[in-house]
Amino acid sequence: MEVEVEFIDEMINGYNRDKRAIVSMLQDIQDKYYYLPEDTLAYLSSAMEVPISLLYGFATFYRTFSLQPRGKHPISVCMGTACHVRGAGRIIEKIEREIDIKLGETSDDLLYSLDEVHCLGCCGLAPVVTVGDDLYGKITVTKIPGILKKYKTSKEEPVSQID
Amino acid sequence: MPKITPKDLARIREKSRQSTTLREGAGRAKVTVHMGTCGIAAGARDIMSALMKEVESRDVKDVLVTTSGCAGLCSREPMITVELLDQPPIKYVDLTKEKMQKIFEDHVMNGNIVNEYALAVGSERAH
Amino acid sequence: MKPYRAELMVCAGTGCVSNGAFQVKDALENEIKERGLENEVRVVTTGCNGFCGVGPLLVVHPDGIFYQLLTTKDIPYLVEEHFLKGRPVQRLMYTPPEDKLPVPKMSEIEFFKHQMLIALRNRGIIDPENIEEYIARDGYTGLAKALNGMTPEEIIQTVKDSKLRGRGGAGFQTGVKWELTRKAKEKTKYIVCNADEGDPGAYMDRSILESDPHSILEGMIIGARAIGAQQGFIYIRHEYPLAMKRLLIAIDQAKEYGLLGDNIFDTGFSFDIQVHRGAGAFVCGEETALLSALEGQRGEPRPRPPYPVEHGLSGYPTNINNVETWANIPVIISRGAKWYAEIGTENSKGTKVFSLVGKINNTGLVEVPMGIKLRDIIYGIGGGIPDGKKFKAVQTGGPSGGCIPDSLIDLPIDYESLKEAGSMMGSGGMVVMDEDTCMVDVARYFLTFTCDESCGKCSPCRDGTKYLLDILTRITEGKGNMEDLDLLEGLSKVVKETALCGLGQTAPNPILTTMKYFRDEYESHIKDKKCPAKVCRQLNIYTIDEERCVTEGHGCGVCMRECPEKAITGEKKKAHKINQEICVKCGACYDVCRFGAVIVE
Numbered sequence: 081m082e083v084e085v086e087f088i089d090e091m092i093n094g095y096n097r098d099k100r101a102i103v104s105m106l107q108d109i110q111d112k113y114y115y116l117p118e119d120t121l122a123y124l125s126s127a128m129e130v131p132i133s134l135l136y137g138f139a140t141f142y143r144t145f146s147l148q149p150r151g152k153h154p155i156s157v158c159m160g161t162a163c164h165v166r167g168a169g170r171i172i173e174k175i176e177r178e179i180d181i182k183l184g185e186t187s188d189d190l191l192y193s194l195d196e197v198h199c200l201g202c203c204g205l206a207p208v209v210t211v212g213d214d215l216y217g218k219i220t221v222t223k224i225p226g227i228l229k230k231y232k233t234s235k236e237e238p239v240s241q242i243d
Numbered sequence: 244m245p246k247i248t249p250k251d252l253a254r255i256r257e258k259s260r261q262s263t264t265l266r267e268g269a270g271r272a273k274v275t276v277h278m279g280t281c282g283i284a285a286g287a288r289d290i291m292s293a294l295m296k297e298v299e300s301r302d303v304k305d306v307l308v309t310t311s312g313c314a315g316l317c318s319r320e321p322m323i324t325v326e327l328l329d330q331p332p333i334k335y336v337d338l339t340k341e342k343m344q345k346i347f348e349d350h351v352m353n354g355n356i357v358n359e360y361a362l363a364v365g366s367e368r369a370h
Numbered sequence: 371m372k373p374y375r376a377e378l379m380v381c382a383g384t385g386c387v388s389n390g391a392f393q394v395k396d397a398l399e400n401e402i403k404e405r406g407l408e409n410e411v412r413v414v415t416t417g418c419n420g421f422c423g424v425g426p427l428l429v430v431h432p433d434g435i436f437y438q439l440l441t442t443k444d445i446p447y448l449v450e451e452h453f454l455k456g457r458p459v460q461r462l463m464y465t466p467p468e469d470k471l472p473v474p475k476m477s478e479i480e481f482f483k484h485q486m487l488i489a490l491r492n493r494g495i496i497d498p499e500n501i502e503e504y505i506a507r508d509g510y511t512g513l514a515k516a517l518n519g520m521t522p523e524e525i526i527q528t529v530k531d532s533k534l535r536g537r538g539g540a541g542f543q544t545g546v547k548w549e550l551t552r553k554a555k556e557k558t559k560y561i562v563c564n565a566d567e568g569d570p571g572a573y574m575d576r577s578i579l580e581s582d583p584h585s586i587l588e589g590m591i592i593g594a595r596a597i598g599a600q601q602g603f604i605y606i607r608h609e610y611p612l613a614m615k616r617l618l619i620a621i622d623q624a625k626e627y628g629l630l631g632d633n634i635f636d637t638g639f640s641f642d643i644q645v646h647r648g649a650g651a652f653v654c655g656e657e658t659a660l661l662s663a664l665e666g667q668r669g670e671p672r673p674r675p676p677y678p679v680e681h682g683l684s685g686y687p688t689n690i691n692n693v694e695t696w697a698n699i700p701v702i703i704s705r706g707a708k709w710y711a712e713i714g715t716e717n718s719k720g721t722k723v724f725s726l727v728g729k730i731n732n733t734g735l736v737e738v739p740m741g742i743k744l745r746d747i748i749y750g751i752g753g754g755i756p757d758g759k760k761f762k763a764v765q766t767g768g769p770s771g772g773c774i775p776d777s778l779i780d781l782p783i784d785y786e787s788l789k790e791a792g793s794m795m796g797s798g799g800m801v802v803m804d805e806d807t808c809m810v811d812v813a814r815y816f817l818t819f820t821c822d823e824s825c826g827k828c829s830p831c832r833d834g835t836k837y838l839l840d841i842l843t844r845i846t847e848g849k850g851n852m853e854d855l856d857l858l859e860g861l862s863k864v865v866k867e868t869a870l871c872g873l874g875q876t877a878p879n880p881i882l883t884t885m886k887y888f889r890d891e892y893e894s895h896i897k898d899k900k901c902p903a904k905v906c907r908q909l910n911i912y913t914i915d916e917e918r919c920v921t922e923g924h925g926c927g928v929c930m931r932e933c934p935e936k937a938i939t940g941e942k943k944k945a946h947k948i949n950q951e952i953c954v955k956c957g958a959c960y961d962v963c964r965f966g967a968v969i970v971e
Contacts, residue, residue: 315494
């Protein structure tokens, strides 16, 4: 993937080249590409005059960041306490079986990726699964195929529920 | 706008009460959709669209539609509060688009509380 | 202007007036004065109510009680019973026609009845994106009072006298912290709102930010004045986009109204707030790690002392409080310390917001006075356990807390008694567990969490939590032995005593409390190789009730298709069978069988 130099330069200037804002810059990159492309990190490192190891440190320390491309429909299963006691573990296993990838992986066609998240704060609706920006509460194992079906053929981006 | 002074607070308070309190003549009815993250996750946005559709298609002008945060009882979301002039507010829970339509027709337009969908009458008291 | 406890709406329509509504109104006002209730209850006249046939009539807000056919003779009794003693008078009430089901009042609903709203005072009432609605509910009057009539020392004294304690977990006295920061030598000072709510199962901070963001801003501005800070920061979790959006709108509006920025209320006091979005790391909720993250470094904790009150953000004195703590401040200032300190117990004043979740009928956010009994929360507010199951325990304090067993159901909930029971207040998560919850699995769950979230800076936490998790996993898989229990206990103590920050120091708490109260469950996993709650699937045996499979399910075959290991065989309309040698005990067949034919032992 080609580095979008203009986007990066503009972003850096937006933060006044402040080294304390590097995490925010990485967040902007993550928001744009849904992961941190290696070449983009290399460019940021030289433009900001910081070692790339520092960027790698942030990228692996914070949960937001991914060094691998994520699926078009990123699936997150909430693993908060309420979701756990209401059976979130079995939900993950069911999704793994349905789309044939393991937790933390992205499908070969880049359609799905599967992650767990530590509490979305909707414990009243436990267990909770998000697909893109769509949130599904009070999930059961038997509801999973129906939910995933909506995304299998859809060419459009999921409808945003939280802007 | 220029900076406000403590005196302005009282003025804003009165003005705001007039525009939000039905008693002060702001309208005939007020419908509040509770839209916190859990409410939205449970489908509050659909309820809001169903409500707006009713308001538009009936061309009513005296019904205030507003949003507020979570009302606390997350397991019964989506939730709305309907308040008619000089009547205590009614909270409706576990809503669907169809229920919203019925509430609009029966309660907002005709003043009859839809008992089977209602949770409670009145509002919570701040201590 | 004071908030009234109740408003009495006397109908002054023509019909009611001709039946003596004004005499009733005068009698009400006299009686209210007589009883000294004029500061709590007020009488308002309204237009025609429409129920002219039963006038004069009176509607009580906010409870919505409707009194009818009143005479001046009824008034003294009514005021005494309802407004002094809180007992609505049945005989004067309007009874709806019989064909209509009556709708209960908010004050009759168990979920709301026991709650006392201070931090959540505006929930579900105001539009959070409109500053004027906040002002209409007496917003920013605390700030006006603090800036115009009080010295910084008086503000601090008020907060100290209220005995408010930090609502984020540790429960340190807020006023004392403010005083320490004020007294620190440096001129530059900062205040921070910790909105990195990370405990799984707790979401009150998100809800306050979403439904009443100005209460946080007002609290912080008052705090800044008291401490002498020029700049504030709000560190918010990235998982909360809606809260972030509403917070930014609130800050813009406060700036537009001159409540943030230069020379607030023309007092020469200037203060500004910046919002910082977290990037997802549980440890950033720990105050020193949060400061590292704000400085643009990796959010790793630092040793204390020095404490942030002396050596905080970029080395300057910094006062950090959590969202719920800040939300209490405006009310404490406007209504006074005495009022606040009358609520709660000896050492835990005021109210606390809990998120009541898990195996409970009514889930949601509840704000209750400190000292309320656990029983009142679980069975009163929560409405008990669903599906007639038995209550087993409640987990409080998130990964730093512990499990409180059924036997302590009458425990009063405050900082001290929770600590004594081996748990902690934490940020207020309350996850209810029933007979189907395995306590060893719960301990393992929390250790999975802390092990995953450990930042790796100190070895007791980095390696200790990993080792504890390994032992717990061994036990849940039926490979544990009795010595493991001593090992768990010993290692837990080491991690508690030697870890660098709160995350590691409290990580063993879920193990220690479950071992204390549910040792028998650990023993069944080890000795009998059985999970009593049938949660630890490696210890279960899955079989099919052949009769049920045929008579109820007609051999539907759903389990066979679902089985990832092809361990199930059978034909349509005939009984299916699980081959125990192939079965990996994933439980998929049990989850999909709609006829209850898959049996777990």
